[in-house]
Amino acid sequence: MQLSSLVLAGVMLVRPPWPIAAQPAEYSKRLAPFVPSPQPIVEKMLDAARVKPGELVYDLGSGDGRVVITAAKHFKARSVGVEISPELVKSSQEWIKREGLEEQCKVIHGDLREVDLSDADVVILYLLTSTNELLRPKLEKTLKPGARVVAHDFEIREWNPSRVVQAEAHGRVHSIYVYEMPVRK
Numbered sequence: 001m002q003l004s005s006l007v008l009a010g011v012m013l014v015r016p017p018w019p020i021a022a023q024p025a026e027y028s029k030r031l032a033p034f035v036p037s038p039q040p041i042v043e044k045m046l047d048a049a050r051v052k053p054g055e056l057v058y059d060l061g062s063g064d065g066r067v068v069i070t071a072a073k074h075f076k077a078r079s080v081g082v083e084i085s086p087e088l089v090k091s092s093q094e095w096i097k098r099e100g101l102e103e104q105c106k107v108i109h110g111d112l113r114e115v116d117l118s119d120a121d122v123v124i125l126y127l128l129t130s131t132n133e134l135l136r137p138k139l140e141k142t143l144k145p146g147a148r149v150v151a152h153d154f155e156i157r158e159w160n161p162s163r164v165v166q167a168e169a170h171g172r173v174h175s176i177y178v179y180e181m182p183v184r185k
């Protein structure tokens with residue numbers, strides 16, 4: 001191969017000659033990939049949080065809606081999911097409708113960093129350690145005393161869990177960390 005062809009190949013590797021399609025704005029806000037919690041783990045998380053009927057449960061990054069739907073259907077809670085992907089929001093809203101849970105349960109399209117959590121009794125997180133780290137100051141500032149935060153697989157650094165539950169699903173052991181917000185001094 002001639003030297004000029006080698007240089008061209010190098011330039012193409014760095015910058016392709018065709019226009020790069022614009023990425024939807026939500027990609028830059030995506031803080032974790034969509035990996036659904038296995039259904040038995042969803043139930044274990046809500047059990048571990050001791051969700052009571054009428055309590056308000058948030059799932060930050062609600063994926064296909066399975067956590068909010070299970071909270072409403074099996075725990076008789078009110079539940080709110082927040083999800084950045086419009087496709088997942090649409091499919092979870094359709095699922096909620098099919099289940100007839102619109103009165104108890106909703107999924108909003110938005111960035112989980114921007115949601116007001118001051119009325120939450122339980123917050124569910126299946127995100128990354130770095131995302132939990134980002135959220136920690138907001139949780140400390142806005143959650144009411146006694147609110148519970150449940151983190152699937154990724155701990156919240158610098159917090160001490162009041163309970164850790166381990167359960168097997170889909171061929172591996174999942175860890176569920178439960179934190180309780182202390183009374184503010």
Ligand SMILES: C[S@@+](CC[C@H](N)C(=O)[O-])C[C@H]1O[C@@H](n2cnc3c(N)ncnc32)[C@H](O)[C@@H]1O
Pocket residue numbers: 029030031032033034035036037038059060061062063064066067082083084085088110111112113125126127152
């Ligand atoms: C690991 S999945 C968890 C899904 C669900 N909570 C569960 O346990 O099955 C993380 C979800 O967070 C969503 N997500 C990532 N960044 C987000 C953001 N900034 N705001 C809202 N949702 C986000 C992803 O699209 C994905 O659906």
